[in-house]
Amino acid sequence: MRTNKRKVIITCAVTGSVHTPSMSEHLPVTPDQIAEQAIEAARAGAAVLHLHARNPADGSPTPDPAVFDLFVPRIAAETDAIINITTGGSTRMSLEERLAYPLQAQPELCSLNMGSMNFAFHKAGRGITTWKHAWEQPYVEGSEDLIFRNTFRDIKKVLAQLGDAHGTRFEFECYDVGHLYNLAHLVDEGLVRPPFFLQCVLGILGGLSADPENLFLMRSTADRLFGRENYAFSVLGAGRHQMSLITMGAIMGGHVRVGLEDSLYLSRGLLASSCAAQVLKIRRILEELSLEVASPEEARAMLQTKGQDKVAFRD
Known part of the structure; x- marks a missing residue:
């Protein structure tokens, strides 16, 4: 029987909260830069x-809804892409701060980390x-002594206030096998329903390393817990692992995520402009593998x- 050709979703994480302006001149930090790069x-x-x-003044991460309002409506007006707002923010933000803009904007999609964890990126500052x-x-070096918090109660609050109240779907970010089991617990409790959008995040110190074997482990565990028909699987490879790991993920039937949040480089030693x-690089790779890129x-x-x-972005 002939089946429809599979389409691959490309997610682009534009700026994040890990990298800093000193690491790359191309990192978008002002509202105009973020909007332009997203578009x-x-x-x-x-x-x-x-x-x-x-923060437009110094490039530091901020949860301020007023700053989001300076670029999100413009992106929504000039593209038809699905806008996905973080609920992760940074390790230095409270849950209330992280939820402030998502609750205002009520987007189609939000990221949601599936557990508390060490989230260290102090090695990124070496050589600067x-x-x-x-x-x-101090922000970069201090990450060695900080924990990203998302307890089960925190996660339930996000699911209720964004998902149940506003119909927002989630990019469930899973940095370890245990995060898949955390999601399975929420499914068993009736708090999450398929189809799930799983973002397999490998290469962050504190989570699973970016080894191919770990990607196979995450995929097989998700199959066992949820059934392959009940979830969409995407792959994020941090830093130098970005392109090789997400290419493997696409071959395995998954979707892909790129962007300067995840890696500052286009290839070894070459900063991405x-x-x-x-996006263009992974699109070329996908098309050469005879895979089609999904439209919004x-x-x-x-x-x-x-x-x-059904979103509430302010003009």
Whole structure:
């Protein structure tokens, strides 16, 4: 029997909260830069745009809804991509701060980390001798002594206040096998219903390393817990593991995530000039593998989001 050709969703994580301005001049930090790079990424083929906010004055991560309002409505007006707002923010933000803008915006999709964990990126600061802003060095080096918090009660609050109340779907970020079991517990409790959008995050210190064997482990565990027909599987490879790992994920039947949140590089030793450059690279790889890239509308159908007309972005 002939089956429809599988489509691959490209997610682009535009700026995140790990990398700092001193690490790359191409990292978007102002509202205009974030908007421009997100729009370019969507035009290059990203169906989902994963967004964090930065303080326009110094590039530090911020949960301020007023800052999100400076770029999210523009992105929504100039693209048809699914806008995915973080609920992770950074390790230095409270849950209330992390939820402030998502609750205001009521987007189609939000990220949701599936557990508390060590989340260390202090090694990213090695080799930097001159920092552009005073906040950067203590922020990066201090990550060695911080924990990202998402307890079961925290997760339930996000599911209730965003999912149940506003129809937002979730990118369930799983950094370890235990996070898949955390999600399975929530399924058993009746708090999460398929189809799930699982983002397998490998390469963060504190979670699973970016070894191919770990990707196989995450995929097989998800199959066993949920049944392959009940979830969409996406792969994120941190840093230098980005392209090789997500290519493997696509071959295994998954979707892919790129962006300067996850890696500052396009290839070994070459900084990416933009998020769109990474989108174009993975798009070329996918097409050479005879895989088709999903449009935003096709991604909406796969992820069963509520649609652009049911969000609350401010003009």
